[in-house]
Amino acid sequence: MLSQTAEYALRAVLYVAEHGTDRLVQVTEMAAALRIPRNYLSKTVHALVREGVLLSTRGKSGGFRLAVPADRLYVVQVVAPFGSLGEARHCLLGRPHCSDRTACAAHTKWKLVADRVAEFFRETTIAELLQGAAVPA
Amino acid sequence: MLSQTAEYALRAVLYVAEHGTDRLVQVTEMAAALRIPRNYLSKTVHALVREGVLLSTRGKSGGFRLAVPADRLYVVQVVAPFGSLGEARHCLLGRPHCSDRTACAAHTKWKLVADRVAEFFRETTIAELLQGAAVPA
DNA sequence: TGAAAATATCATATTATCATGATGAAGACA
DNA sequence: TGTCTTCATCATGATAATATGATATTTTCA
Numbered sequence: 001m002l003s004q005t006a007e008y009a010l011r012a013v014l015y016v017a018e019h020g021t022d023r024l025v026q027v028t029e030m031a032a033a034l035r036i037p038r039n040y041l042s043k044t045v046h047a048l049v050r051e052g053v054l055l056s057t058r059g060k061s062g063g064f065r066l067a068v069p070a071d072r073l074y075v076v077q078v079v080a081p082f083g084s085l086g087e088a089r090h091c092l093l094g095r096p097h098c099s100d101r102t103a104c105a106a107h108t109k110w111k112l113v114a115d116r117v118a119e120f121f122r123e124t125t126i127a128e129l130l131q132g133a134a135v136p137a
Numbered sequence: 138m139l140s141q142t143a144e145y146a147l148r149a150v151l152y153v154a155e156h157g158t159d160r161l162v163q164v165t166e167m168a169a170a171l172r173i174p175r176n177y178l179s180k181t182v183h184a185l186v187r188e189g190v191l192l193s194t195r196g197k198s199g200g201f202r203l204a205v206p207a208d209r210l211y212v213v214q215v216v217a218p219f220g221s222l223g224e225a226r227h228c229l230l231g232r233p234h235c236s237d238r239t240a241c242a243a244h245t246k247w248k249l250v251a252d253r254v255a256e257f258f259r260e261t262t263i264a265e266l267l268q269g270a271a272v273p274a
Numbered sequence: 275t276g277a278a279a280a281t282a283t284c285a286t287a288t289t290a291t292c293a294t295g296a297t298g299a300a301g302a303c304a
Numbered sequence: 305t306g307t308c309t310t311c312a313t314c315a316t317g318a319t320a321a322t323a324t325g326a327t328a329t330t331t332t333c334a
Contacts, residue, residue, distance in 0.1 A: 001138075001251075004322065007231045014230075014242055026280070039283095040323055046282065059331020060279045093151075094144045105151055105270035113257045114138075120250045132245040141292065163310070176313095177293055183312065196301025197309045275334105282329070289322070299312070304305100 006082035008036050008044050013053065013078045017070040017126050024063025044082070051081050071127035079121060090114055143219035145173050145181050150190065150215045154207040154263050155270070161200025181219070188218050208264035216258060227251055 002010065011034050016025050027045060031038040045064055048054045055067045066073065091098035092106040092114075100107070139147065148171050153162050164182060168175040182201055185191040192204045203210065228235035229243040229251075237244070 001229065002231075004231075007229075010243075011230055028280085037323055039325075042281070043283085056281065057331085058281045058329075061332065062280045062330085064281090092138065092144075093148055094139075094141075103269065105266045106147075108269040109257065109261055109265065113253050116250050116253050120247065124246055128246065129242045132240065132242055165310085174293055176295075179311070180313080193311060194301085195299075195309095195311045198302070199300085199310045201311090277334090278332085280331080284327075285325090287324070291320075293318075294316080297314075300310085302309085304307090
């Protein structure tokens with residue numbers, strides 16, 4: 001459903017949201033805790049900085065924190081930069097244009113499902129996910 | 138959502154279901170009509186033969202037809218061989234084991250959505266999709 | 275001012291997916 | 305029997321996603 005990179009991004013943001021309330025979180029720490037390749041994660045979280053999801057501080061005692069309060073940060077903001085979700089590729093059969101008027105074979109039935117998925121990404125916050133975290137990843 | 142190959146498979150099966158009621162459908166014809174690379178589609182539909190979704194006949198005047206009536210052929214049967222859907226990768230955060238008991242952060246909210254998706258693939262037939270086909274792809 | 279710690283970035287390797295081209299094998303029919 | 309048509313398969317290439325390793329840059333602090 002999510003690309004590997006998008007999944008990393010989401011897990012990293014959840015980690016920062018959980019552990020970065022009163023300090024900065026370092027890439028090395030995250031990479032170890034989440035079992036994600038360090039430099040790859042570094043690139044990924046940096047992309048989130050550019051997207052305005054995280055803030056980074058360089059130098060000694062640097063690290064990352066959320067740029068937006070967790071209860072106003074939506075999953076789509078974290079995940080969208082790393083693959084088309086919530087947005088494009090709405091059509092199951094891959095047609096460039098597929099709407100109610102120009103519908104593909106699957107359109108009517110698929111739309112109901114796709115809308116649910118899009119809704120999840122659009123309306124679920126990082127804070128909400130954290131609440132469901134019995135055993136954080 | 139679907140891999141390119143899985144999407145090809147679904148479009149091909151829809152094509153066979155629509156045009157193959159009283160004749161055999163050839164790969165060359167499908168490839169041209171659906172704008173899919175010929176040899177690649179050939180491999181893909183052959184995989185569907187192995188899966189028991191299509192039947193193939195070789196030699197002159199050969200081709201493909203459905204192995205199962207369209208109203209008993211479910212989307213998951215067509216799509217599953219080409220990527221994990223309906224089945225695995227249920228967990229949004231990619232955990233190998235993620236159930237109600239060992240839940241990841243996203244589990245509770247995501248489950249509601251993922252179940253809908255799985256349900257679509259599991260319970261929608263090729264025949265149902267054909268009915269919705271205003272302008273067949 | 276210099277060393278250490280941390281992010282930022284570049285170059286490259288690895289892997290999986292998608293695609294192409296050539297050839298083999300089976301069946302129909304003159 | 306021979307040839308043509310069609311599916312089946314093999315070998316290879318192209319591209320994108322994922323990952324690694326080395327280096328540059330920024331900041332802190334002794």
